[in-house]
Amino acid sequence: MTDTSFIPRPAVAPSYTVGAAASLFSSYVVASAISASHQLGLLDLLHTEGGTDVATAAGDRLDHGVVRGLLDTLVWAKVVEVDGDRYAVGPGFADVYAARGYFYWLVKGCGELFSIAPDVAAPGQRVDDFYHRDMRAVAIGSRLIGDSEVEPLFDEIIGGLDFTTIADLGCGSGQRLIRIAERDPGVTAVGVDIARGAVDLAEKSVADAGLDGRVRIVQGDVLALRPEEVFADVEVVTCVFMGHDFWPMQRCVDGLANLRRAFPNAKRLLLCDVVRTPGAASPETTTIFTLGFELIHDLMGVYIPSREEWLEAFDAAGWELVRERHVAAPPSGILFELVPSASRSA
Ligand SMILES: C[S@@+](CC[C@H](N)C(=O)[O-])C[C@H]1O[C@@H](n2cnc3c(N)ncnc32)[C@H](O)[C@@H]1O
Missing domain, CATH: 3.40.50.150 (Vaccinia Virus protein VP39)
Known part of the structure; x- marks a missing residue:
């Protein structure tokens, strides 16, 4: 006998799953990633080298999964672009790099209080x-x-x-x-x-x-x-x-x-x-x-x-x-x- 207790429905996604609300959610995560990437030296590395891969950016000191996660998050905001294993500065990089102090102040400095x-x-x-x-x-x-x-x-x-x-x-x-x-x-x-x-x-x-x-x-x-x-x-x-x-x-x-x-x-x-x-x-x-x-x-x-x-x-x-x-x-x-x-x- 067929189990009818779970009937898949056609996927009609609620409007908040993409669009403005989703962007607000992702922006918060990106801000956190910018602050962390500044403290870990990833932004400076991208600024001086123009690009990197995870192994180089992580070296012996950082977890590769965390570094990849941070860089992938920055891809969402076009701060970096990814091509295979290589991450290069994206169209949004220059402004975000110039504004890195604001993000660090916000997330690392004030995040706990918010x-x-x-x-x-x-x-x-x-x-x-x-x-x-x-x-x-x-x-x-x-x-x-x-x-x-x-x-x-x-x-x-x-x-x-x-x-x-x-x-x-x-x-x-x-x-x-x-x-x-x-x-x-x-x-x-x-x-x-x-x-x-x-x-x-x-x-x-x-x-x-x-x-x-x-x-x-x-x-x-x-x-x-x-x-x-x-x-x-x-x-x-x-x-x-x-x-x-x-x-x-x-x-x-x-x-x-x-x-x-x-x-x-x-x-x-x-x-x-x-x-x-x-x-x-x-x-x-x-x-x-x-x-x-x-x-x-x-x-x-x-x-x-x-x-x-x-x-x-x-x-x-x-x-x-x-x-x-x-x-x-x-x-x-x-x-x-x-x-x-x-x-x-x-
Ligand atoms: C936003 S930071 C600015 C730091 C620095 N003036 C600069 O331009 O980069 C404000 C600083 O003022 C200090 N501060 C706040 N109230 C103070 C007070 N009543 N007496 C002395 N320092 C104070 C804080 O501890 C903090 O380091």
């Missing part, structure tokens, strides 16, 4: 250390994000300033101070960061660069700095991609005002950050980074100020804006060049 978003949504759950981010990855991602426009702008501005001591607040990887100290042997520098992962990374980078005597990294909260010997001679203070951590408004005004006391000889404050974007998000207008940057700060309970709110805070804290430079990468990035207001004492 995955527990529902668990940190209720006010009762937002106490003590209610989230974790990989701050080493955040620091590396931020450095890559700043490389194309922000750092050249800093070099231009700093090149026009006369100083011997500089401080970087929320210094992350420490790369900016290392570059500045390498360029000018007369400069000494101090970096401050609150996160152990960033401080460890910066200290190692400073030691690797042989700058131990001239670039010092200290762990601390830049909102609560006291006047100390190591800060006394600082003439230029920089602060990149962390200014939003000063907010909300009164905390920011107090923190900025405190910088004038902690750095009594500061002649310039160069503060660069990504500001809040007005209007609704859409695939046509929303730039890379924007959605991730704004949502992750919502999850952390950190307010992202608009440009106008920044101007209000500078004024209230006794810093006068002398110039403002807008960058396209990261989108909505602004570098504010400030001097202590002559009319206000520290």
